[in-house]
Amino acid sequence: MPKGRQAAEQGAPSIANSADVEASETGGNGGRTRQLNEDRILKAAEAVFAEAGFSGTTMQAIAVAAELPKANLHYYFGTKEGLYTALLNRVLDGWVDAFDHFQTDRDPAKAFTAYVRDKMAFTRHRPMASKVFANEIIHGAQWVALYLQTRLRDRVREKTAVINGWIEEGKMAPIDPTHLFFSLWAMTQTYADFDVQVAAVLNKPTLDDQDMDHATEHLVTLVLRACGLDRALRGQRR
Amino acid sequence: MPKGRQAAEQGAPSIANSADVEASETGGNGGRTRQLNEDRILKAAEAVFAEAGFSGTTMQAIAVAAELPKANLHYYFGTKEGLYTALLNRVLDGWVDAFDHFQTDRDPAKAFTAYVRDKMAFTRHRPMASKVFANEIIHGAQWVALYLQTRLRDRVREKTAVINGWIEEGKMAPIDPTHLFFSLWAMTQTYADFDVQVAAVLNKPTLDDQDMDHATEHLVTLVLRACGLDRALRGQRR
DNA sequence: CGAAAACTTGACCAAATGGTCAAAAAAATT
DNA sequence: AATTTTTTTGACCATTTGGTCAAGTTTTCG
DSSP states (O other): OOSTTHHHHOOSOSSOOOOSSOOTTOSSOOSOHHHHHHHHHHHHHHHHHHHHHHHHOOHHHHHHHHTSOHHHHHHHHSSHHHHHHHHHHHHHHHHHGGGGGOOTTSOHHHHHHHHHHHHHHHHHHOHHHHHHHHHHHHTTOTTTHHHIIIIIHHHHHHHHHHHHHHHHTTSSOOOOHHHHHHHHHHHHHHHHHTHHHHHHHHTOSSOOHHHHHHHHHHHHHHHHHHTTOTTTSSSOOO | OOSTTHHHHOSSOSSOOOOSSOOTTOOSOSSOHHHHHHHHHHHHHHHHHHHHHHHHOOHHHHHHHHTSOHHHHHHHHSSHHHHHHHHHHHHHHHHHGGGGGOOTTSOHHHHHHHHHHHHHHHHHHOHHHHHHHHHHHHTTOTTTHHHIIIIIHHHHHHHHHHHHHHHHTTSSOOOOHHHHHHHHHHHHHHHHHTHHHHHHHHTOSSOOHHHHHHHHHHHHHHHHHHTTOTTTSSSOOO
16 A cells, blocks of 8 residues: 555645755665655746646656656645645745844844845745745635745734834834735736746746845835835945 | 637637626627627636636536536637637736736826725635636736737836836836836735635634735835835825 | 528537546665 | 655646527518
8 A cells, every 4th residue: 555645635734744844965866766766846836836726737747847757746745736736835844934023122224124135035936835835825725825824813913913022112113013014015926927027017928136135225225215214224235 | 610619719819808897787688689698608618717727627617616517608709718818818808908007197106005905805806717827927917918028018118117107207116117017916916816825814714805905005104115106195185 | 571691598518627546667665 | 764744746627607509580661
């Protein structure tokens, strides 16, 4: 009895397949065949799902992208849904991390600047992940609804408290912190999700590093100003 | 030879089936059977495409939503793509209209306020349209690429000139007008496209009028402040 | 009225797609 | 080396789905 099916059967996501710290050192192979192949498949899946959405994606397309036979994907992830949820877990983990910038002891201006820069860095380096996430939410968040209502909500609550603290201390202008987060997410992710639109309006074939740097500076300026933090730091670049 | 096919064959969109000014006056029927049915189908299609995306949508689902036999859809729109592009045209038209607020003679603060409110009104009243559009862009804007590179770009260029004028006259803080538009679009549309996420974080089953009003006020404040227009109008509500 | 045009619709395909399976090849384990 | 476990894969389904069609029904119009 092969244990291929197991990866797909875990109903609700826990921490997901670690990934990232992949042991790419194991030259020829070694031991983690499974780890290696799952990573390979997930990487391919991220690109395909981002481009085509869940329904538009075929297992065959992922198989081709991963350079593996289709039956192989089913061996590792069971079903298309299994593969998709595994991918979502991977994406979600990277999504919340940037939150750690908001700590009471920190300078608000620096915190917001760092947050925007982090989000934009994520957007730039993993645009596909962003699109997969966006797609999932737009279509009703069938698989991540629970996540949104628990982990994300708690995290937001926690951080809005910090921001409210700053506001009460007069360190920044009054603003609804929760909606501020919605705005921050929207403004940063638009450069990944709607990259085609941005590029079209900018009359560029695609967004390069320079464009993204420009966008990042724009957002930092906009956000600091909106929070009444613009005159806090002067000539202080990076 | 029925002329059913014709509606779908027009390659690039022109102005699209007027709609809006539908003659719902024609009680029992009268003459515009086609007009009536196309509207009905498009309305159903908007909801289904928004929920499921292009690939996730089946003609059957639209047929059910429109309470018409599937073959009927094909009669009026030829193919699924034909129906989809017809729908896109309808959506796009409503999208650009809000631009008309930016005129040199107008007060910047009022213009931005009105723009944000308009966008939010559109978001609230036609969330499905917004989602259809978002979906199209995320998946590469296969059908609206031309539109983005021509009509939208021209419109943006035109309006950024107005904003730059305001900036040079010292009427508002310096900011990149083009990216400002990206930010405005992102912040407003997020309440339609990512409504599920917003609702989840706010711990609400769904977004009601009150939520949207709150969001609108938040955005107006944020935008005015970001543009250095917050002290321009004091106590001036609506 | 009568013919032509427009509209309706159930039945029917061919292709695409998610998923299965059994047999075989590799690896790991004893 | 023998055996057990894991991995690989081509061939093969059952279902779904976009699209077609031909036989009707209704509407338009001379």
